Amino acid sequence: MMGGALEATHDDRRSTRAALAWLVALGTLIFALVALVVPARAQVRGTIVGPGATSYPIAVSPLKGADGDRFADIVARDLDLSGFFKVIDRGAYIEHEDPVAADAINFENWKTVGALALVKGTIERASDGVVVEARLFDVVERKQLAGKRYRTGEDLRRIAHRFADEIMLALTGERGPFDSKIAFASRRGGRFKEIWAMSLDGGDLRAVTHEGLIALAPSWSPDSRSLLLTSYRTGNPTLESGGQTDIALLDPSGQLIRWVTRDRALDVSPSWSPDGRSLVFCSDRGGGPQIYTVSADGGEPHRMSYSGNYNTSPSWSPKGDRIAYASRIGRRFQVFVIDAKGGDAKQVTSSPGDNEDPSWSPDGRYLAFSSTRDGSGAIYMSDASGAHQKRLTPAGGDDSNPSWSRWLE
Numbered sequence: 001m002m003g004g005a006l007e008a009t010h011d012d013r014r015s016t017r018a019a020l021a022w023l024v025a026l027g028t029l030i031f032a033l034v035a036l037v038v039p040a041r042a043q044v045r046g047t048i049v050g051p052g053a054t055s056y057p058i059a060v061s062p063l064k065g066a067d068g069d070r071f072a073d074i075v076a077r078d079l080d081l082s083g084f085f086k087v088i089d090r091g092a093y094i095e096h097e098d099p100v101a102a103d104a105i106n107f108e109n110w111k112t113v114g115a116l117a118l119v120k121g122t123i124e125r126a127s128d129g130v131v132v133e134a135r136l137f138d139v140v141e142r143k144q145l146a147g148k149r150y151r152t153g154e155d156l157r158r159i160a161h162r163f164a165d166e167i168m169l170a171l172t173g174e175r176g177p178f179d180s181k182i183a184f185a186s187r188r189g190g191r192f193k194e195i196w197a198m199s200l201d202g203g204d205l206r207a208v209t210h211e212g213l214i215a216l217a218p219s220w221s222p223d224s225r226s227l228l229l230t231s232y233r234t235g236n237p238t239l240e241s242g243g244q245t246d247i248a249l250l251d252p253s254g255q256l257i258r259w260v261t262r263d264r265a266l267d268v269s270p271s272w273s274p275d276g277r278s279l280v281f282c283s284d285r286g287g288g289p290q291i292y293t294v295s296a297d298g299g300e301p302h303r304m305s306y307s308g309n310y311n312t313s314p315s316w317s318p319k320g321d322r323i324a325y326a327s328r329i330g331r332r333f334q335v336f337v338i339d340a341k342g343g344d345a346k347q348v349t350s351s352p353g354d355n356e357d358p359s360w361s362p363d364g365r366y367l368a369f370s371s372t373r374d375g376s377g378a379i380y381m382s383d384a385s386g387a388h389q390k391r392l393t394p395a396g397g398d399d400s401n402p403s404w405s406r407w408l409e
Contacts, residue, residue, distance in 0.1 A: 055086035056171065059093065059115040063134065064100060065123035067156055071132070074160035075119060075167070077201045078178045081381065082168060083388030088115055102137060102144050110139045117145070117171065119163075129153040134163045136170055146170040157203055158408075165407075177361035181405045182368050183208065183218035183227055184379050188397035195229050196399075200381070202392050217401050224405040247281055249296065260298055271316050272296075273340070280304070280314040280323050291325050291338075304338055307345060313357050316340070318406070319364035322384065324348070326356035326369075335369050337384055348386035355380075359404040368392070368402040 060076040062068040072090075079085040094109040100120045110118050121134035129152050136146040146166050150159045161178040168176030178200050185193040189207050195218045198205040208227065209215045217230040245266045249257040261267040265285035272279060273293075280293045283301065291305040291314050305311040308327035315324045323340050326333045329347075333356040338345040349355035353372035360367060364384075371380045374391075377398045382389040393399045 056084055056116060057086045057088055057114050058117040058119070058167075059088045059110055059113065059139075060090075060119040061093065061095075062090075063121040063123050063132070066125065067130075068121075068123055071121075071123065071134075071156060071160050072119070074157055074201065074203070075164045078161060078164035078176065079167065081200060081388075081390055082176060083383055084168070084172060088113055100133075100135060102135075102142065105137065105142075107137075107139050107142045115139050117167075119167065123156075126151065130156065132156070132159050132163075134159075134166075136167050157199065161199060161201075174363055174365070175407070177363045177366055177404075177407075179408050180362050181220075181224070181408065182359075182379065182392070183220065183403045183405070184370070184393070184399050185216045185218065185401040186393070186397040186399045188399070193398070193400070195227065196397075197227075198393070200392070202394070205393075218403045220403055220405040222406065224408055227403075247279065258298060260294060260296065261301065269313055271314050273316050274318050274320045280316050282312045282314060282325075291323065293323075293340075302342075304342060305336075305345060308336075311336075315358050315360055315367075317360045317364045317384075318362055321364070324358035324360065324367055324384075326358065335367065335386075337367075346385075348382065348384070349389070350386075351389075357401050359402045361404050362406045368404050370400040370402060 058079060060072045060079070062072045076087045080087050092113045094112060095106055099105060100122055116139055118137040118139050119134065120137065121132065124131045132150045134148055135144055137143065138145050148163055148166055150162070152159055158179065164178040165176040168174065180200060181197050182200060183195055183197045186196045187193050188196070192212060192214050193216060194211060195208040195215050196205065197208050209229065215229050219228045221228065245268055246262055247260040247267050247270050249260055251257055260279060263285055265283050267281055267283045270279050270281040277296055278293055279296055280291060282289050283292050286303060288309045289312050290303055291311050292301040292303050294301040304323065305325065305327070308329065310328035311325055313326045317323065321340055322337050324335060324337045327336050333354040334350060335348040335355050335358045336345040337348055348367065349369070351371065351373040355369055355371045355373070358367045358369045366381055366383055368379060368381050370377050376395065377400045378391055378395070379393040379399050379402045380389055380391050
């Protein structure tokens with residue numbers, strides 16, 4: 001289980017119901033499905049800012065009650081990762097836990113420490129878990145911008161991520177990416193790479209597979225309830241198909257629906273467009289590996305990348321507007337982003353080491369990618385322009401192949 005049942009005061013819960021058609025690059029790869037159970041979510045409304053040189057100052061006060069500090073720490077970490085906010089150091093606060101109602105808060109105290117927004121709330125124990133009430137205030141206007149009430153078993157961390165999403169929605173007009181998971185391949189559990197998963201802030205880090213053999217390339221299902229992964233049960237990552245690898249569309253039982261590509265070239269690493277009508281993939285049909293798009297019904301592929309002699313690992317933004325991929329520059333890979341309609345690619349990373357395997361956040365504003373800039377592989381994130389790069393995984397894992405889920409339902 002990823003957490004207990006959650007309740008919100010809104011009635012606007014949405015349940016993603018997507019028929020999952022399996023997309024594979026045919027070879028001797030063996031795919032395994034790992035079931036993960038996740039619950040539902042809620043939503044608010046709003047307007048303001050964007051990530052840039054000037055960050056929006058916000059105070060995240062510990063909630064009144066047990067674990068109030070922990071809740072505030074998680075929310076503050078999320079907001080810091082976003083690049084939109086400057087979280088004011090708690091040591092500067094004049095007013096702390098009390099009060100939580102707008103008409104009782106001394107907003108002048110918060111203006112004094114430089115806050116434009118303020119988070120406050122309460123945590124109360126109930127017979128079936130905890131009840132969390134969290135509120136976001138506009139310090140200048142002295143009014144509440146958002147308020148949520150959650151009831152849960154013990155999954156306080158996930159509630160904090162959900163409220164951080166609400167803060168982003170209220171202050172930027174778009175929901176944040178925090179109520180999500182990142183899966184990746186890692187050697188931190190032993191000799192071979194296994195699949196691990198974590199929250200965006202690096203919390204809830206745990207092994208998903210225990211195969212005792214090589215497991216790579218995790219990919220979330222559209223409802224974020226399961227993972228598709230590649231497992232080399234012989235221990236040797238090889239493709240044995242006469243040098244030809246094509247892309248096929250299969251139904252969930254594994255029956256062939258149709259071939260999407262049929263070519264003498266190697267066609268690999270397919271990724272769906274968010275509307276399910278097109279695919280982006282890597283192919284060497286033009287010589288070296290390049291990025292192509294093609295209709296899901298088949299047809300003639302359209303080449304997207306022209307700079308660089310080795311481009312791979314494409315990922316289509318959930319907004320449908322951009323495609324990220326890795327390109328070899330000299331002897332190192334760097335992450336690039338290109339408009340889905342074509343045009344010049346923009347370089348996102350430039351650090352030493354290899355930066356590759358980009359994966360989009362559910363809101364389409366951020367990328368997760370693997371990087372060897374510090375020696376061993378680790379998972380990093382940045383916004384789509386390459387700003388606000390942050391390391392997400394601790395040392396010692398040789399981490400690679402991140403896959404960012406959609407919002408948890």
